[in-house]
Amino acid sequence: YGKWSEKYGGYFKQSEMRELIRYAALRNIEIIPEIDLPGHSRNIASVHPEIRCNYPPDTVSTNGYDYRSAWCVAREENYALLGDILGELCELFPSEYIHVGGDEVDMSQWERCPDCRALMKREGMTDPHRLEDLFMERMAAILRSHGKRPAVWNEAVRTGAFARECRVHGWESVKACLDATAKGYRTVVMPGQYFYFDMRQSPREDGHDWAAIFDAKKVYGFGFTEFSPEQMRNVEGLQGAFFSEAYVSHEPEKPDYLDYMLFPRVCALARIAWSGNAEGWDAYYEELKGKHYDRMAAMGIRFRLFPPKVGYGDGAFTASADDGSAIYYLMDGSPEEHPYTAPVRTGKPHLYRFYSRYGTARSPYVADKSRWRTITPAVAITTSMGESAKFPYANAESYKGLSRTRRACRQQDWIRYTFGEPVRCREMYLQTGNRQLPKTIVTTGYAEVSYDGATFERAGELEMGSITLRPGRPVKAVRIVSTCDDNGTPYVTIQPPQVKPAL
Ligand SMILES: [Zn+2]
Structure with a gap:
């Protein structure tokens, strides 16, 4: 893989x-x-x-x-x-x-x-x-x-x-x-x-x-x-x-990801395997927080916390955690982490991410739903590699499924996304390959953006077959160009573009 x-x-x-x-x-x-x-x-x-x-x-x-x-x-x-x-x-x-x-x-x-x-x-x-x-x-x-x-x-x-x-x-x-x-x-x-x-x-x-x-x-x-x-x-x-x-x-040479994926899920598995779950989740969660969190932290296990509760309303974020962890937030464009101590006022909630930390543990990021909202502008996909009969371009064009090419990529092969109307967006994520698995991707290559549909300019290198673009003006078309010969599989998978609207 x-x-x-x-x-x-x-x-x-x-x-x-x-x-x-x-x-x-x-x-x-x-x-x-x-x-x-x-x-x-x-x-x-x-x-x-x-x-x-x-x-x-x-x-x-x-x-x-x-x-x-x-x-x-x-x-x-x-x-x-x-x-x-x-x-x-x-x-x-x-x-x-x-x-x-x-x-x-x-x-x-x-x-x-x-x-x-x-x-x-x-x-x-x-x-x-x-x-x-x-x-x-x-x-x-x-x-x-x-x-x-x-x-x-x-x-x-x-x-x-x-x-x-x-x-x-x-x-x-x-x-x-x-x-x-x-x-x-x-x-x-x-x-x-x-x-x-x-x-x-x-x-x-x-x-x-x-x-x-x-x-x-x-x-x-x-x-x-x-x-x-x-x-x-x-x-x-x-x-x-x-x-x-x-x-x-x-x-995989570092245990962080494995720790995060296993703990505390494996604690819960051990508990039900030994003694069942008759006591109920609330009682077990109290025990998890009261005893096991400190034990895991002392052992250096980088376990996962449940996400803090974060709400946005009346122009401000409020956040709370029920496990004694400290809450932090980040704003796009800055690597600085801010400790959360009081409601955070902002008119741009999509720029914020919150998470919590406790000892060696951390929670996943939590954000306002505006951060994740995507739009589905009309798009036509074409490639130089031919279209799979079973997974046609229409799947990704409808934003409902994935498409495949008829063969793997060679140097200078391309995938083109042409939008019906120029698209105003703050972010556009283009992905080849399976989700979560670097397979059936364009292994190495770059992306080009066109604002008029005719001339293209280079916008960045692919990473694991994917790229996030942040175009400053409306985009008419995007092209992924391969710089590799072959990807070790018989085809390239094309995911629907993920387009986040300008806010
Ligand atoms: Zn046989």
């Missing part, structure tokens, strides 16, 4: 891994490795392309990239290689369970593969999920021969055919956990909507949002209300998750 030009990752030697396992064990932490199988395997397929299904990939429509990500179930040699890999893992890790994945398998690859199709026919299968059952059963057999048990994601037990000795990690939803426990599987309850701590905590903060946007209060609110006593007996416990490979753009 890094930028195309930015490589990250690495490896541990077995001796280093042993040291890490020992370090964790001394602190009562067990490290359980996961190798995601049979999907999510593009990594090994780039080294051993022969493990994939045997059919010509669509390398033309995907700009030459072979996106096949699943192991071929019918290729017998694959199981020898997997026996080697899992055997090595089993030897290295003392844990009883080894996680072998089973999630998000692209089964269309098996349906196109003559070998997999022949195998299905031979076995009398009509559902490709049965192929996954067969594959996962082979993984379980390898683990069994090493005295281990399999852990899997909830999709692996969809048909209910997989061995009951496995441990299921229910990630997709509460329903997935209900299904797995009803089928009699020991289940770790970890629905992403409650316990994926790489999700953002409020709409304008950093983080992903594909599962949900939630804070510690929602984590605390998780209950087992829908689980029957029989299902509860199959609940192994609760788990939180943070998928750290997707935060390369947040300086």
Whole structure:
């Protein structure tokens, strides 16, 4: 998930891994490795392309990239290689369970593969999920021969055919956990909507949002209300998750972002996992503020505070915090922070941001709604890279969705936004790529602004595929120009422009 030009990752030697396992064990932490199988395997397929299904990939429509990500179930040699890999893992890790994945398998690859199709026919299968059952059963057999048990994601037990000795990690939803426990599987309850701590905590903060946007209060609110006593007996416990490979753009070498995303959400998770939430949020919040905040601050954890209450009316801001934190505010155009001590009078509320601090902690910014208001002037998008049929320019032009180009960018490729009428705005944010993830972007390039629709002048460099423009006069058109060859994916994503009106 890094930028195309930015490589990250690495490896541990077995001796280093042993040291890490020992370090964790001394602190009562067990490290359980996961190798995601049979999907999510593009990594090994780039080294051993022969493990994939045997059919010509669509390398033309995907700009030459072979996106096949699943192991071929019918290729017998694959199981020898997997026996080697899992055997090595089993030897290295003392844990009883080894996680072998089973999630998000692209089964269309098996349906196109003559070998997999022949195998299905031979076995009398009509559902490709049965192929996954067969594959996962082979993984379980390898683990069994090493005295281990399999852990899997909830999709692996969809048909209910997989061995009951496995441990299921229910990630997709509460329903997935209900299904797995009803089928009699020991289940770790970890629905992403409650316990994926790489999700953002409020709409304008950093983080992903594909599962949900939630804070510690929602984590605390998780209950087992829908689980029957029989299902509860199959609940192994609760788990939180943070998928750290997707935060390369947040300086992963520093703990600040991780701290902010985890705490106090993980405190709330620990509380409900140990003792439930019968006492209610208000009582727990008092305890959080009264005890845990100071404890975390003393440990140097840069945790997140709940936002202060900020209101704007009759030409003045008022702010208050219920957790003993100090409130500060900033005005656009100045880096200076002002302590909030009394109502702040202003006729331009959109220029102000408030936040609070307590020890090592800070809250997200809070502002008046005028700061966030955007307008949707008529715009036409054109590019030099062609238009995706599935994600046409009209999606971003309507401000309702995203668009894609037909191919990735090369040097001098461009994306042009032409407005129906010249637009008066104080800020215009243009973004390529996915939100929160520097992927499918114009990796390097610059933006040009035109006030007459004919002549363009350079307005700044892209940063992570995006740029914020602050044009001094009405804008007729803007152009993003690529200075890179390729972005490591088959296309460029174009988000709708975010235009903030002149106030
Ligand atoms: Zn196959």
